[in-house]
Amino acid sequence: MDNRPIGVFDSGVGGLTVVKQIVKLLPEESLVYFGDTARVPYGSKSKETIVKFSKQIIRFLKTKNVKAVVIACNTVSSNCYEDLSEEFPDLPITEVVTPGVESCIAATRNKIVGLIGTYGTVSSGAYERRLKAADPEIKVYKKACPLFVPLAEEGWANNEVARLTAGIYLKELMDKNVDSIILGCTHYPILKKCIGNIVGENVTIVDPAKATAMKLKKYLEENNMLNAGDKEAQRLFYVSDRSHFEQICSRVLHEDHTVEKIDIEKY
Amino acid sequence: MDNRPIGVFDSGVGGLTVVKQIVKLLPEESLVYFGDTARVPYGSKSKETIVKFSKQIIRFLKTKNVKAVVIACNTVSSNCYEDLSEEFPDLPITEVVTPGVESCIAATRNKIVGLIGTYGTVSSGAYERRLKAADPEIKVYKKACPLFVPLAEEGWANNEVARLTAGIYLKELMDKNVDSIILGCTHYPILKKCIGNIVGENVTIVDPAKATAMKLKKYLEENNMLNAGDKEAQRLFYVSDRSHFEQICSRVLHEDHTVEKIDIEKY
Numbered sequence: 001m002d003n004r005p006i007g008v009f010d011s012g013v014g015g016l017t018v019v020k021q022i023v024k025l026l027p028e029e030s031l032v033y034f035g036d037t038a039r040v041p042y043g044s045k046s047k048e049t050i051v052k053f054s055k056q057i058i059r060f061l062k063t064k065n066v067k068a069v070v071i072a073c074n075t076v077s078s079n080c081y082e083d084l085s086e087e088f089p090d091l092p093i094t095e096v097v098t099p100g101v102e103s104c105i106a107a108t109r110n111k112i113v114g115l116i117g118t119y120g121t122v123s124s125g126a127y128e129r130r131l132k133a134a135d136p137e138i139k140v141y142k143k144a145c146p147l148f149v150p151l152a153e154e155g156w157a158n159n160e161v162a163r164l165t166a167g168i169y170l171k172e173l174m175d176k177n178v179d180s181i182i183l184g185c186t187h188y189p190i191l192k193k194c195i196g197n198i199v200g201e202n203v204t205i206v207d208p209a210k211a212t213a214m215k216l217k218k219y220l221e222e223n224n225m226l227n228a229g230d231k232e233a234q235r236l237f238y239v240s241d242r243s244h245f246e247q248i249c250s251r252v253l254h255e256d257h258t259v260e261k262i263d264i265e266k267y
Numbered sequence: 268m269d270n271r272p273i274g275v276f277d278s279g280v281g282g283l284t285v286v287k288q289i290v291k292l293l294p295e296e297s298l299v300y301f302g303d304t305a306r307v308p309y310g311s312k313s314k315e316t317i318v319k320f321s322k323q324i325i326r327f328l329k330t331k332n333v334k335a336v337v338i339a340c341n342t343v344s345s346n347c348y349e350d351l352s353e354e355f356p357d358l359p360i361t362e363v364v365t366p367g368v369e370s371c372i373a374a375t376r377n378k379i380v381g382l383i384g385t386y387g388t389v390s391s392g393a394y395e396r397r398l399k400a401a402d403p404e405i406k407v408y409k410k411a412c413p414l415f416v417p418l419a420e421e422g423w424a425n426n427e428v429a430r431l432t433a434g435i436y437l438k439e440l441m442d443k444n445v446d447s448i449i450l451g452c453t454h455y456p457i458l459k460k461c462i463g464n465i466v467g468e469n470v471t472i473v474d475p476a477k478a479t480a481m482k483l484k485k486y487l488e489e490n491n492m493l494n495a496g497d498k499e500a501q502r503l504f505y506v507s508d509r510s511h512f513e514q515i516c517s518r519v520l521h522e523d524h525t526v527e528k529i530d531i532e533k534y
Contacts, residue, residue, distance in 0.1 A: 038313075119511065150417055153413065241311055
């Protein structure tokens with residue numbers, strides 16, 4: 001039993017969809033979230049910079065006495081997992097790409113899958129390489145959907161603009177006959193319903209956030225690290241720049257939280 | 268007479284709309300453009316960082332022997348103009364906010380004006396302060412339009428998604444009876460036609476890019492610094508990360524250009 005909190009971090013607000021899934025599966029766990037809203041987006045930055053930023057964040061999370069860390073950012077997950085595991089050998093670290101890939105492999109029947117994400121994630125080839133490593137027969141069609149992030153952040157999750165946009169973006173993938181689509185950006189689960197209406201029920205929408213929360217739960221159970229339940233779950237939120245985090249937080253989690261701005265460069 | 272090129276820079280691709288206006292007004296001038304596509308966006312960064320980045324960029328432009336520099340970025344214009352003028356006292360530097368403000372003051376009749384831009388520009392209050400300094404009676408209504416940048420970058424300048432989005436964003440301002448709207452983000456001129464269709468012909472759309480090009484032309488004329496015309500105009504484009512710059516460049520300028528990636532942190 002381990003009553004310490006779980007640390008979750010992202011380049012910005014998108015990781016809140018991972019928090020949502022963790023809260024759903026592990027409601028008794030305390031959480032500390034950090035969103036690097038001052039330095040977002042990570043997608044266009046060099047690996048060296050992203051590793052440096054991520055190490056600062058994990059050092060900050062360690063000051064909050066976390067028992068485990070979840071990387072809720074596709075860019076960090078794809079590029080820096082090994083570096084971070086090496087730097088912090090005593091801290092269990094979970095990332096979002098591997099669970100997403102495993103979920104997709106389990107879901108596809110015709111082995112034709114779609115990947116949607118930012119330009120950075122889609123062009124990095126991280127999901128594609130791991131999907132093909134898991135099953136060389138898999139065909140991956142990719143589509144960058146740059147309007148999805150601002151749509152999610154505006155709270156336009158299922159209005160007419162979102163529906164039209166999703167229709168345009170997803171047509172290419174549907175024409176390729178994909179039977180599953182990976183949400184390769186942590187913002188996209190906010191648009192899941194809208195995306196589902198476009199692709200129909202014969203296409204499985206793979207949400208790496210959900211798969212990540214399941215993997216984390218399994219790890220904590222197997223290692224006897226779940227919260228004993230004698231201490232009430234606390235959820236704390238930190239950012240590097242305030243912007244409109246609280247608004248998005250209450251929209252995604254349906255809970256109101258205060259958020260504290262910290263100087264992440266100190267860590 | 269001065270045949271050296273004019274330097275133009277922006278945090279990314281948006282400044283190409285300023286290039287477009289300069290090319291229109293001063294077709295004989297050579298240009299060197301730098302877009303800081305690896306470190307975009309600037310809006311969420313500290314002033315200290317933005318000054319540092321801008322100085323690197325101007326030092327790079329000086330290696331290209333520029334005779335003048337145009338800051339085609341609202342964030343840099345609002346926050347760093349004085350610092351940059353001090354650092355480079357011998358280089359004429361033009362920014363985009365002042366010409367935009369002057370144009371708007373000249374255009375408004377009812378003194379109720381709208382400002383649209385990114386969250387960063389809108390919340391910084393830079394346009395508002397200068398408008399009120401020029402005319403204390405002016406009322407400014409502001410609206411952040413975060414979907415406009417990805418719409419412009421996708422080339423969705425006047426499709427159904429753009430029209431619906433503009434309709435939602437601009438309704439608030441129209442309800443306030445604004446008679447002019449400042450395009451407070453260098454991307455927005457790409458959507459000018461779409462915005463114009465929503466607000467109608469009784470509302471003046473103030474494009475700071477156009478006003479900036481006019482101010483630059485006046486300065487070069489008054490200081491006898493125009494290109495003598497004996498050397499063909501050359502337009503060179505540099506970025507800190509390639510991404511999809513060339514595609515947007517040909518869409519905005521209706522000219523194909525190759526773009527060179529440089530290491531801006533060296534300067």
